Amino acid sequence: MRRTLFESFAHGPLTEPSPGAGEAELAELAQSVNRAARTTLGRSLSIRQVDAGSCNGCELEIHALSNAFYDIERFGLRFVASPRHADVLLVTGPVTKNMREALLRTYNAMPEPKWVVAAGTCAANGGLFAGSYAVAGGVKNVIPVDLHISGCPPRPVELLRGLLALLERP
Amino acid sequence: MTVLGHIPYISLAGGHRPWPRALVGDEGWHAAIDRLAAGELTLLGLWGDAGTVHMALLDEASDIAVLSYTCNDGKYPSVGANHAPAVRFERAIRDLFGLDAAGSPDTRPWLDLGFWDVEQPLGKRAAARKTASYAFLPAEGEALHQVAVGPVHAGTIEPGHFRFTANGEHIVRLEQRLGYAHKGVESIMAGASLEQAAKLASRVSGDSTVAYAFAFAMAAEAALQVQAPPRAQYLRALAAELERLANHLGDIGAICNDASFALMHAQTSILRERTLRAADACFGHRLMMDVIVPGGVAREISPDGISQVRGLLAEIRKIFPRLVELYDNTASLQDRTVTTGIVRPEYARRFGAGGFVGRASGRKFDARRMPGYLPYGDLAFETPVLEAGDVNARVWIRIREVEQSLSLIEQILGRLPGGKIRVSAEPKRAECEGLALAEAFRGDVMAWLRFDADGRVARCHLRDASWFQWPLLETAIKDNIVADFPLCNKSFNCSYSGHDL
Numbered sequence A: 001m002r003r004t005l006f007e008s009f010a011h012g013p014l015t016e017p018s019p020g021a022g023e024a025e026l027a028e029l030a031q032s033v034n035r036a037a038r039t040t041l042g043r044s045l046s047i048r049q050v051d052a053g054s055c056n057g058c059e060l061e062i063h064a065l066s067n068a069f070y071d072i073e074r075f076g077l078r079f080v081a082s083p084r085h086a087d088v089l090l091v092t093g094p095v096t097k098n099m100r101e102a103l104l105r106t107y108n109a110m111p112e113p114k115w116v117v118a119a120g121t122c123a124a125n126g127g128l129f130a131g132s133y134a135v136a137g138g139v140k141n142v143i144p145v146d147l148h149i150s151g152c153p154p155r156p157v158e159l160l161r162g163l164l165a166l167l168e169r170p
Numbered sequence B: 001m002t003v004l005g006h007i008p009y010i011s012l013a014g015g016h017r018p019w020p021r022a023l024v025g026d027e028g029w030h031a032a033i034d035r036l037a038a039g040e041l042t043l044l045g046l047w048g049d050a051g052t053v054h055m056a057l058l059d060e061a062s063d064i065a066v067l068s069y070t071c072n073d074g075k076y077p078s079v080g081a082n083h084a085p086a087v088r089f090e091r092a093i094r095d096l097f098g099l100d101a102a103g104s105p106d107t108r109p110w111l112d113l114g115f116w117d118v119e120q121p122l123g124k125r126a127a128a129r130k131t132a133s134y135a136f137l138p139a140e141g142e143a144l145h146q147v148a149v150g151p152v153h154a155g156t157i158e159p160g161h162f163r164f165t166a167n168g169e170h171i172v173r174l175e176q177r178l179g180y181a182h183k184g185v186e187s188i189m190a191g192a193s194l195e196q197a198a199k200l201a202s203r204v205s206g207d208s209t210v211a212y213a214f215a216f217a218m219a220a221e222a223a224l225q226v227q228a229p230p231r232a233q234y235l236r237a238l239a240a241e242l243e244r245l246a247n248h249l250g251d252i253g254a255i256c257n258d259a260s261f262a263l264m265h266a267q268t269s270i271l272r273e274r275t276l277r278a279a280d281a282c283f284g285h286r287l288m289m290d291v292i293v294p295g296g297v298a299r300e301i302s303p304d305g306i307s308q309v310r311g312l313l314a315e316i317r318k319i320f321p322r323l324v325e326l327y328d329n330t331a332s333l334q335d336r337t338v339t340t341g342i343v344r345p346e347y348a349r350r351f352g353a354g355g356f357v358g359r360a361s362g363r364k365f366d367a368r369r370m371p372g373y374l375p376y377g378d379l380a381f382e383t384p385v386l387e388a389g390d391v392n393a394r395v396w397i398r399i400r401e402v403e404q405s406l407s408l409i410e411q412i413l414g415r416l417p418g419g420k421i422r423v424s425a426e427p428k429r430a431e432c433e434g435l436a437l438a439e440a441f442r443g444d445v446m447a448w449l450r451f452d453a454d455g456r457v458a459r460c461h462l463r464d465a466s467w468f469q470w471p472l473l474e475t476a477i478k479d480n481i482v483a484d485f486p487l488c489n490k491s492f493n494c495s496y497s498g499h500d501l
């Protein structure tokens, strides 16, 4: 163990430079966020993730945000276990009908002010599963969405860019 | 001996490849059930169709066959009554097709949680009625209490519900309730073009997207009687082994993390990320979605990708052995993983559990060997097997498989043939069917499909390895403490989406 620890000290950090906030995401947010909320929350956000029936591909890339390369916590973004502690609800999946109620309840359990980020093509419009008897077809059909991050799945850098836009919102 | 050698059947369906599909009556269906119950055959899958149920059977030594039973009044003799691994399939068939397993020990719904607008969406499609509340299995005793978890969990995890009955710290019974990720894949498959269906198959379980695309492509190619060119076969195997590597590395770290050993997680996450970056460099997608397509592969590998993969092999070979040593020498970690969550070998055999769940409990089955598919017949690799069946054994199987995948990737790069990467896989204007198995990181994925006379996919059924592993988690957790559940669960790492479909 000692060797592994020493080596971690010895080599330089693996962390990627900040990708900056995405233009498109900033534009989308400009409409939905007010300044007061920003002063209240400062530059840190707690994120609660809900898988509303994804294929689990989106989750894999959300997990990657915590590895040494993306190290999401350095931006003041952190994942929390309870919706009661969360500012942001990060939702993936086409929202299956079987998950609709659970998603709604999670959203309702969050204190104001709160934002919803829909990550991935499925969360945007149901993706390839749109039109099935078993899906609601996109997060916005169930709860209001402030920001969409596209991709199938979105790459970690794209997720980061979108989430940073929340911090740097106008 | 062939599977059908012991089973009386009425006739063989035409155009089912590469193994036969036999139409059976009561006699043949019961003969199959008897052989399953006696442990002479393994259930590979049980699924519905219009007025029919199909059952795929495996003779572990040598053969596969599908039996089809035509239902009278929407009923067929229950397989689950004598062979427990079939029970959840029968419940799912009833929810989707409205076909009843006569004599089934459990008639509760499985995928239909009462939120759909239609009932039997692949059957009569009636408007949904109000459903009765779900009755969990009873557990009685003075000091017992229940803990209900999910479908929304505390971490970034797929949705599912777990109902624990505990006596103090100790779990007396775990009952799973799944279906939350059900997206109606089979209904969208019906009538899809081959291209669309392949994309959909790639999104059944994102962590196994390569394996699903592989299984689907092989099933389609079997039905259409085409074969992917040699270069494509090797590129497919490269993608499949990179996927296995990425998942095993991620899992080994995540299991240790659930035993509060974060250092391992931090280190294996770096290796996992490097694997995904190498995959991205090769094929232009980190998870390699839509790379494998019927007829071959969609993209040529980039030269830069090949050198990145070589660099990856060197790095993993340098760092991984140290991590393995660390795992082996950390007593506090071993204390959590050794003798925790034991799957008994007879259960693994009975359920036909694949992947690390089966192999950690003495079941050697590996679809890359039996039935076997190209290019694995040309490559040298071992399938590790252990007997202990605990979390520790499931970690060790992954460790050994990481080593095997490294060697396989090296062999693949060393002999990558030249030539075309794709042949045309145009559906013919005739009904035909195909079946294939591919070995995903968590076990065998089965793909079955039928083309209609217009060249569209009439039916497609995809069966994840998790179907046979989820029930074993229920048995493995018994008498363990509630706090060890996340650890056990991660050591199984079953797919919710792959199961719920």
Ligand code: SF4
Residues within 6 Å of the ligand: A053, A054, A055, A056, A057, A058, A092, A093, A094, A119, A120, A121, A122, A123, A127, A151, A152, A153, A154, B203, B206
């Ligand atoms: S967007 Fe793609 S990766 Fe994400 S859940 Fe949907 S199919 Fe899976």
